[in-house]
Amino acid sequence: MIINTVEKQGYFIVLEGIDGAGSTTQADLLQDYFLKNEEKVIISPEPSNGKIGKLLREFLANQNLFSHQDLYDQQMAYLFAADRHYHLYNNLDGVKKLTSENTHVITTRYYFSSLAYNAKTEKEFEFVSFLNKDFPPPDFLIYLDIPVDIALKRILDRTTLETYETKEKLTQVKANFDKILVNYSHKYLQIDATKTKEKIHREIVDFLSLNL
Numbered sequence: 001m002i003i004n005t006v007e008k009q010g011y012f013i014v015l016e017g018i019d020g021a022g023s024t025t026q027a028d029l030l031q032d033y034f035l036k037n038e039e040k041v042i043i044s045p046e047p048s049n050g051k052i053g054k055l056l057r058e059f060l061a062n063q064n065l066f067s068h069q070d071l072y073d074q075q076m077a078y079l080f081a082a083d084r085h086y087h088l089y090n091n092l093d094g095v096k097k098l099t100s101e102n103t104h105v106i107t108t109r110y111y112f113s114s115l116a117y118n119a120k121t122e123k124e125f126e127f128v129s130f131l132n133k134d135f136p137p138p139d140f141l142i143y144l145d146i147p148v149d150i151a152l153k154r155i156l157d158r159t160t161l162e163t164y165e166t167k168e169k170l171t172q173v174k175a176n177f178d179k180i181l182v183n184y185s186h187k188y189l190q191i192d193a194t195k196t197k198e199k200i201h202r203e204i205v206d207f208l209s210l211n212l
Helices: 023-036 051-061 069-089 095-100 111-117 122-132 148-155 167-182 197-211
Strands: 012-016 041-043 104-108 140-145 188-192
Touching (some): 012 023, 012 111, 023 140, 023 197, 051 069, 069 095, 069 111, 069 122, 095 104, 111 122, 111 167, 140 167, 140 197, 148 167
Parallel strands (some): 012 104, 012 140, 041 104, 140 188
């Protein structure tokens, strides 16, 4: 089934989920799908490839130097919001520029991840929401839902772990994602991410085909 882009406008598609849910794999499969159908597409994850995005990757890969986790999360929320603004609006490879040129943009992580990863309390959730309140929703949100224990087993196969990849943190993050989706009013698809990657990909393609 070919996704038909009638209005010559690319779509902004966001893949979300806790670490280990398989968003990178599904982004690659979706990109291949669009390319096979001769549609322009790019994978543009967050953090971005800009200067702030590179700084974020350094922080994620190294030890938290703050005395309290909430201070670290607050710092990360500020940095992600700044990087997200660049990711959306820069005139080199920004999301808005690319979609205006009829290129689909697939992003692994968007402001949903900031809300999920950088907030534990209601006050923190409101703070992160404020930082991200002016960012537009994606055309399509795809949430890969997976139990924390299964996600952790997948993560342990990696050579190095990031700061957020612990059972305690991912349990909180998953609870935040559940809260976000309950209150989300735009188009989204929630998928059982324990299925095979082929079945998940087919569900994503079917969802997009029905809604484009």
